[in-house]
Amino acid sequence: DAKTTQPNSMESNEEEPVHLPCNHSTISGTDYIHWYRQLPSQGPEYVIHGLTSNVNNRMASLAIAEDRKSSTLILHRATLRDAAVYYCIQGSYNDYKLSFGAGTTVTVRA
Amino acid sequence: GAGVSQSPSNKVTEKGKDVELRCDPISGHTALYWYRQSLGQGLEFLIYFQGNSAPDKSGLPSDRFSAERTGGSVSTLTIQRTQQEDSAVYLCASSRRSGPSSYEQYFGPGTRLTVT
Numbered sequence: 001d002a003k004t005t006q007p008n009s010m011e012s013n014e015e016e017p018v019h020l021p022c023n024h025s026t027i028s029g030t031d032y033i034h035w036y037r038q039l040p041s042q043g044p045e046y047v048i049h050g051l052t053s054n055v056n057n058r059m060a061s062l063a064i065a066e067d068r069k070s071s072t073l074i075l076h077r078a079t080l081r082d083a084a085v086y087y088c089i090q091g092s093y094n095d096y097k098l099s100f101g102a103g104t105t106v107t108v109r110a
Numbered sequence: 111g112a113g114v115s116q117s118p119s120n121k122v123t124e125k126g127k128d129v130e131l132r133c134d135p136i137s138g139h140t141a142l143y144w145y146r147q148s149l150g151q152g153l154e155f156l157i158y159f160q161g162n163s164a165p166d167k168s169g170l171p172s173d174r175f176s177a178e179r180t181g182g183s184v185s186t187l188t189i190q191r192t193q194q195e196d197s198a199v200y201l202c203a204s205s206r207r208s209g210p211s212s213y214e215q216y217f218g219p220g221t222r223l224t225v226t
Contacts, residue, residue: 036215042219042220043114043201043203043217043218043219043220044153044201044203044215044217045217046214046215046216049214087152096141096143096158096160096166096205097143097155097158097166097169098143098145098153098155098215099155100152100153101152102152103152
């Protein structure tokens with residue numbers, strides 16, 4: 001069962017930032033937070049992951065709350081190509097199985 | 111470089127037939143995973159291979175499902191005596207190794223299986 005809670009859907013305008021929240025209130029000290037996204041008719045794509053500190057990469061930023069019970073994926077400038085289902089996944093250090101929930105469906109308006 | 115490839119991309123089969131789905135992982139990736147995604151459902155873990163270790167088959171839904179990985183590279187997922195509830199997209203992923211970095215799983219495009 002998915003251990004995280006995400007909104008079902010979010011809308012954004014092109015070239016505006018998108019903030020995707022995720023609650024993971026049962027997280028333990030060694031659990032990581034991972035984000036994947038799935039574009040229509042494609043397999044999931046890795047976005048970013050983190051443990052305690054905020055993380056940035058070329059795709060997005062991940063802001064993790066100080067108590068680690070929630071996090072936010074930030075897409076700095078949404079493009080039409082960012083329209084996808086975004087999955088927030090909580091996993092322990094040695095847990096290689098990704099447990100996908102329903103995710104957040106992001107719609108980007110031109 | 112080349113990503114994870116899967117074949118066939120689409121497969122339609124009659125109920126009761128056997129099917130084989132193939133996955134070619136990224137070269138050098140020692141870990142390989144199979145998942146399936148039914149219509150409107152999330153991804154469901156099926157099986158995991160890591161190097162020469164015994165695979166984790168805990169996600170296989172029934173004994174009609176089996177998988178093997180030859181030479182630490184290509185993997186085949188076999189479904190015997192297919193049922194309509196087996197209809198789904200079967201996704202393969204690979205990663206460099208286990209541990210936190212294994213979460214950077216690279217997925218293939220999937221095989222859409224339809225059982226009629």
